[in-house]
Amino acid sequence: MCAKADVKPTVGGISNESNLFTTPEQSARKGFCSVRHGLAFVLHICNFSIYTQQMNLSIAITAMVNHTALQSQPNVSIYSQDDWNATQEESQAIAPAYAWNPETQGIILSSLNYGSFVAPLPSGYVAGVFGAKYVVGAGLVISSVLTLLIPLSADAGVAALIVVRVIQGIAQVTVLTGQYSIWVKWAPPLERSQLISIAASGGMLGSFLVFIIGGLICQTIGWPYVFYIFGGIGCACCLLWFPLAYNDPESHPFISADEKRYIAASLAQQDRLPDWSLPIKAMITSLPLWAILLFHFCEYWTLQIVMAYMPTYISSMLQTNVRDSGILSALPFVAGWICIILGGLLADFLLSRKILRLITIRKLFTAVDVLGSSAVLVSLHWVRSSQGATMVFLVLSAVFSSFSQSGALVNFMDIAPRYTSFLKGLFQMCVNIAGAISPTVSGVLLSQDSELGWRNVFFITAAINITGLIIYLIFGQAHEQDWAKEETLTHF
Template identity: 55%
Template sequence: MDEKPSPRKGPHLCSLRCGLAVVMHLSNFAMITQRVSLSIAVIAMVNGTQQPAAANASADGPRADALKDAGRARQELGAETSEYVWSPATQGVIFSSISYGIIVTLIPSGYLAGIFGAKQMLGAGLLISSLLTLLTPWAADLGVALLIVVRTVQGMAQGMAWTGQFTIWAKWAPPLERSKLTSIAGSGAAFGSFIILCVGGLISQALGWPFIFYIFGGIGCVCCLLWFTVIYDDPVRHPCISVREKDHIVSSLAQQPTSCRRSVPVKAMVRCLPLWAIFMGFFSHFWLCTIIITYLPTYIHSVLHVNIRESGVLSSLPFVAASTCTILGGQLADFLLSRKLLRLVTVRKLFSSLGLLLPSLCAVALPFVASSHTATIALLILIPGTSNLCDAGFIVNSLDIAPRYASFLMGVARGFGLVAGIISSTATGFLISQDSVSGWRNVFFLSAAINVCGLLFYLAFGRADIQDWAKDRSLAGL
């Protein structure tokens, strides 16, 4: 009766592919909270009585201020005694270790996910990250070196989980629903950032800082159980999917070439300008986003002069906007495609333009409205919110130009983004250490310039058609 499914305008709320997006949303929620949890707990963990040496006062001015703020924060949060004497430099190494771990596994895990199955790769990554989160208080007790190792391995596990997602969507997401489904899944990261900033301090105050790791590590373990029992690598093998939905997904993906051939055409990829356009988009996008995520509480405290409790609440507001814009952007993109109002490449470039240009304008305007609390908060909310419109642009573009290698390419693209994040964090610290006012202005101007350059490159070379090197050789007659 249902051999030829009728076309659909979008995923039904009760469809398995929509359920997959929700489960992946929860997984991303768990991973981002596990990643940020140490940034919240460290306020109660670290002994802030140790002051930097006078000789280092000029070089580490912002770090010294942050150390003093941490001391005040412990009093406001009602924390008991601090347990660890970690210098600001040591804390910086601990925080960055998870990013280095993610970089190590992004590319190989993306490739292996296409071979062994993304379900196992993503599930294993989430499980390892969750277990290591539960063990973080124990690792901190045993020493800084072990904690750095734990955080690095946790980053490697999260790198496995992030890249495995696009291999799944290459088999589950019909072309006209990709933006919508991936945006629902991706919004879990923004929502998780909001939740951890809101409740992390309260958990530390009420139960003690180790429970930040226990609670969010436990949530990750629950998500793992849900993941391994509900999710399958493709709709054909899912035992509970309806015939109608399975036929709809399979028929919509019928035009996309697949093959058992596993070799990666690296040379062709290196020469592919549309692929480099995606990489440049990721680099530009992550540059500004990392600054906002890392330095937002510091900026709010130093510019608006609010206490740590108010700073935490204000810092969480942008991530509400980010989560909302991610979902709405995906809905709008698929609406434009399903109604055939715009071509696919036009939609990708439109949302890439909005996601790179709008936050750049907001960032440039920030130094000029520093005297207004309302205007500053409004712009800070708009920056991550509008940035996440890129989720319907170049971020999902690898599924368009090379669905067979989407997971591998996503790993490479996120590698570019992480490199940008590491460089931007270092550059920001250097610039604001020279002079706070001019430093922040230079940080935002530089970020806007990089965003505009990335956008121009993407507009010039971005494409949305499957590239020749990504097609099945047998189908292409090669």
């Protein structure tokens, strides 16, 4: 949020020049029945669908792997679990199983991010210039159709599966990146954290449901139906997105005049319109931008490991079958889903009541995330013999991690609202780099030692997270940067 937005708004986040509309705009600001909140809930559903498609392999892979076959392979770490093996025999009678060792599994889980390096910047830039409706919609369609093809590609071999996952990852990036350009024209500054948190929390809900339902599907009707069901849900979401999503309030056919005026007045003091040109040199030398960029990489190093390996960790450490692993894996995500929404509401409350400055809110929420989640993840090694303690720690990790959504992860909209969509693409590229590396590295560590490997994974994760926090605390800012206001700089 820029400094101007903190000073100019006087009543309900609107400027003195707009006092003529004070009463209706105050009314337009209240409640969750506004069109802008409706758009946030539509994006919530779209993010729900995308994350189910990202996470479905994480739960399905516990049933897709033939652990009996792996026992005969040298230098492969496996977990001896009677219940799990019984579940494998049951699922193998329904669907095929594959002899993928932990290193191969790590590569397959990471492959979603291998081709995603090329997508964030173009998709964010195009969505910022032309609008997000068709960019997000196209990505959702492609990802959903490819989800339906994953069982067929797995039968064709590891290479075919990786190719499908790479293309699917590119499509998903267009959804996760392009949607942020919508909030440039739809989100009043004092509601920004709230609206984005509502939309983003769909990812946590999707992760929760795909685990709690996916394990049951794998054990009863076979793992291919995990992809058929959630791919079909994604196709249905496309039918919801195209008729209900609009790039700006002016083009929406059903928005009230009061809400339209309120949004326009609240954004009037900010130079937020995206431009064809980009101040590349100024961006490269901007320390606040680099601080947010590096934190994205560090934060998503952890999140990608958690999303990819949560069912595998619970299955191996707690010796559960596929169904129970899915149910237990879902608990941290439902906690995170709730806390992301509450965190956004808390951040906006602290800001609107002037209890804390915006930069203090961003850094405080980020510190709670990193310090809390790092502490509980590192402690998992010493409580692994207790199912109750392990689950409490995993839930606490998700709760702490949810705070960053109202912290550093949304901070780029504060320092450069004009280039929101492009910057989201840049940060998404860092997310994909972390996603391509961290599960692969984890797979290598686990293939060397199944018990101490987890300890090493969590120690490395904590060290990377704390490094990102230190850099962000030192260099992070929350006021609009000069290069985000000026159009006279050297441009791309």
